Amino acid sequence: MNGLRTELFKSFVNSLLNVHNVENVLIVDNPDKKPSMKQPFGMLSTDYFPDTVQTEEKFFLDLDYNEGTFDLILGNIPMGLRSRSKAESLFNHNKQNWDIIYQLSENLNKDGIGVFLLESLGFHGSIGSKFIDSMKDRGVYVNGYLNLPEKFLEPLTSIRPILVVTSKSDKGFQLGVLTQPESIDQVVKEFFGKGVDKKLVYKDDIKSFRGFRSIDIRNQISRLETRYKDFKETRFENIVEQYTLGKEKIPFEELDNCLYFKRRGKNIPLIDNLSDLTGRRDNYIQVQLSPNVSNKYLQIFFQSTLGELILDYVMNSGFIPSLDKEILLSLDLPIPSRTIQDQIVLTSKRYEMLEQEISSMKKQISLNPQSVSTLEKIDSMLEISSSLSEGDKIKSLILQGESKSLEFKQTFQHCIKNKKKEKYIEESCLKTIVGFLNTEGGILLIGVEDSGLIPGIDSERKIHHKDSNDKFILHMKDKIKSRIGMFFDSKEQTSVIDIRWIEVDDITVLEVTCLPSEEEVFLDNEDFYIRLSPSTEILTGKNLSSYVVKRFYNH
Secondary structure, eight states: OHHHHHHHHHHHHHHHHHHSOOSEEEEEEOBOSSTTSOOBOSSOOGGGSOTTSEEEEEEGGGOOSOSOOEEEEEEOOOTTOBOSSGGGSTTSSSBHHHHHHHHHHTTEEEEEEEEEEEOTTOSOHHHHHHHHHHHHHTTOEEEEEEEOOTTTTTTTOSOOOEEEEEESSOOOOEEEEOOSGGGHHHHHHHHHOSSOOOSSOEEOOGGGOOOHHHHHHHHHHHHHHGGGTTSEEEEGGGGEEEEEEOBTTBOOOOOSSEEEEESBSOOSSOBOOGGGOOSOGGGEEEEEEOTTSOHHHHHHHTTSHHHHHHHHHTEEOSSSOEEOHHHHHHOEEEEOOHHHHHHHHHHHHHHHHHHHHHHHHHHHHHHOTTOHHHHHHHHHHHHHHHHHHHHHHHHHHHHHOSBTTEEEESOSSBOTTTSSBOHHHHHHHHHHHHHHHHTTOEEEEETOOTTSOOOOSHHHHHHHSTTOHHHHHHHHHHHHHHHTOOOSSOSSSOOSEEEEEEEETTEEEEEEEEOOOSSOOOBTTTBEEEEETTEEEEEOHHHHHHHHIIIIIOO
């Protein structure tokens, strides 16, 4: 991963120099644990900068914070570095690396930028909130966080850091992602540039930030919640009768209708029976529910995809994940009527019976492999499960949300407002297909809204294609051939695009699967697009030529 770190910082610095005036730079690195104490991790280097930029390099142990003023400070301060006592801290906490980031930011000039490695949660919690306010009072502002790739610091550490950006100007707080090398230039332009349309960078509230992982989970939760729109949303604290923190060597009171949450560690599955608790009682929270909510129903709900995400969300993603009581109680959960809850519990019990039946059949096969009755049962079950699999796969894809390799479009050409074909809608779909072909491939789902709702293609198919899926697909293929130049299963060329219709709960969705193309692809022989995270971007000039050489000719 050392090469990845070096390449990322080089690209980041090159892009930053294009949008921000930098004449002098301070680089602060973290020494390795070698006798010389002069071996950096290899992430930060003066080699990233041209000779026209004056650079100074220091190790954080050698800082006196009177190094002068700088246009740019890059800092790799040991994450989690602590003071021996709060008294030694500038802000009455023991987070020494935070203090160092502040003190270095004091050395920025009025237009300077500080970029520092930081723990994944940023300046988090009540301590972080006070720290942010204290820095602000002293004229230092947090302008945003940038996410870094997974395993970025391996094998040095498994901790995934972020970059915090500071300055002496209150520019608001924004978030961006540096996980894809080809998108770094665009992210830097949007984050630090002026008057740039923002597609990959977005504003957020710094004090509600709980890590990029929590944002991903929050987005998945919002998409999943549309599936539960017929259930009434109820604040969790409003259905809690009693909330008891466990204490070491003191047993919980025997209460009805309870759930037990672990304060640390995995909560899947949740425990609903006091006798099933293992380990120390002080690692559990006993939650007694009101009579109109079944603990069995909530236990089942928290085993669903949405429920697991919610449980993940309420765990602070720090060095040692721990349950956040405040967030847990503030959750809005889909709670149906008690009758429907009981039906769901009954269905779950039947599913358990089915699992037991399958286990029994497995044993029968091992004893009597030619049993006709067992084989007939298996065939029947397989027939039922396979008839659901395609639609279920599409639902699972949608739950992942749009990404570099997945895009949703509500229609191919049809304008919902004026009920007619619009070229700009068609063009949006074709740009996405070209972007997939020129990057790493991907799937375009037509008939799916950005939110994850599935209206399907039925309306467009009826109005423009005589209610025929085959005619709709043939029309799409003709458009792709004429505007992109792709062939489908011809003798001349192996198809890199596959289009098929899939039924999802009696609603038709078109799935367009694109493989990576072996040669560059243009829309209308003019425009070259690639995928950058969940968006499609056009490349021109030098960026286009360098990308084409790297992507298609450097093998």
